[in-house]
Amino acid sequence: MVTSSAPSETPIIPLSEALKQMARVTVLGAGAWGTALARLALSNGNQVQIWSRRGPSDLKSAVADADIVVSAISMKGVSALASQLQTAALKTSTILVTATKGLDPETTRTPSKIFRDTFPDNPIVVLSGPNLSKEIEAQLPAATVVASTDVDAAARVQQVYSSEMFRIYTSPDPVGAELGGTLKNVIAIAVGVCDGLKLGSNAKAALITRAIPEMLRVGVHMGAQVETFYGLSGLGDLLATCDGTLSRNYRVGYGLAQGKKLDDILAELGSTAEGVNTAHVLIDMANRDGIPVPIARQVHRLLRGVITPQEAVGNLMERQLKPEACDLRAKN
Ligand SMILES: NC(=O)C1=CN([C@@H]2O[C@H](COP(=O)(O)OP(=O)(O)OC[C@H]3O[C@@H](n4cnc5c(N)ncnc54)[C@H](OP(=O)(O)O)[C@@H]3O)[C@@H](O)[C@H]2O)C=CC1
Ligand SMILES: O=C(CO)COP(=O)(O)O
Secondary structure, three states, rough: OOOOOOOOOOOOOOOOHHHHHHHHEEOOOOOOHHHHHHHHHHOOOOOEEOOOOOOOHHHHHHHHOOOOEEEOOHHHHHHHHHHHHHHHHOOOOOOEOOOOOOOOOOOOOOOHHHHHOOOOOEEEEEEEEOOOOOHHHHHOOOEEEOOOOHHHHHHHHHHHHHHEEEEEEEOOHHHHHHHHHHHHHHHHHHHHHHHHHHHHHHHHHHHHHHHHHHHHHHHHHHHHHHHHHOOOOHHHHHHHHOOOOOOHHHHHHHHHHOOOOOOHOOOOOOOOHHHHHHHHHHHHHHHHHOOOOOOHHHHHHHHOOOOOOHHHHHHHHHOOOOOOOOOOOOOO
């Protein structure tokens, strides 16, 4: 458990005001992102606890007094965690923030949808953006988005997390914000393959640019707003994650291009690469609902070992010729 009191230097705002604004924050998940999010809240003078399934504290007491609960666990645990939280009798005033970037394998739901379905009366906020945790931990400047249909809840989380090094924007589109962060992981795998095969800057620019209409098609299908994908949680996160070796998803693609086995790459990473699961869920949904996702489809086939990295490139380059215009209802 990490606890802090308000900063000791002379406050710019009166102490009574600062204490009023301070929040009790419980972060669920002690992985790379949960730890970084706990530190950020702590360094802003909030009272912070981290809960982990391996830790000593039980979930019920960890969330009992929290103003804000931040879920930063891997996608595979979100559904079960939501059920556990339900039995922990979360207060309806507690703001639930989700920072996970994935899709539920059983239901294709995003984490915010899972929390919305489980906690219809709680404010739900998505935190998503170009936030590679190693850079955040190194206190390099970064920006992110807190998105919610509850404007006050988003503003509260913005106020609790904003600092000189972490600039936060609000958004009214939680589904768009979390889908940007989720779908770019599949593209980062593709870009890792592109770099691993040394295909050059032209190929990489083409891949990232063509990924945008693909992400938009899925996003619009799932109820997101188009503009969100051109912001920090969409394009911003796509660029950060496709930039290189700090991204675990990129490293999955890079390793596959070098002929490594997926299991070996994941074992070597030792932490979550959500794009692998997302690719499977996305292709199930795309097949079911007829959404064209050519890049994700090649990533999926590569992850399943059905094609080689070189075949994936050939399959993308030799697709039917067509105009560039991004038609969100495109058939291929
Ligand atoms: N790292 C980053 O730069 C960023 C990550 N994210 C997203 O945050 C999420 C977590 O990533 P990250 O922290 O990096 O991953 P890590 O692999 O470092 O940590 C994963 C965390 O999830 C927990 N967890 C896994 N399965 C379960 C489960 N079934 N029940 C409860 N807890 C579980 C793990 O607990 P245990 O240790 O007990 O296994 C661990 O605390 C991912 O969706 C990722 O995409 C978002 C932005 C930035
Ligand atoms: O989402 C992230 C950065 O915003 C982290 O990316 P990786 O999961 O690929 O490391």
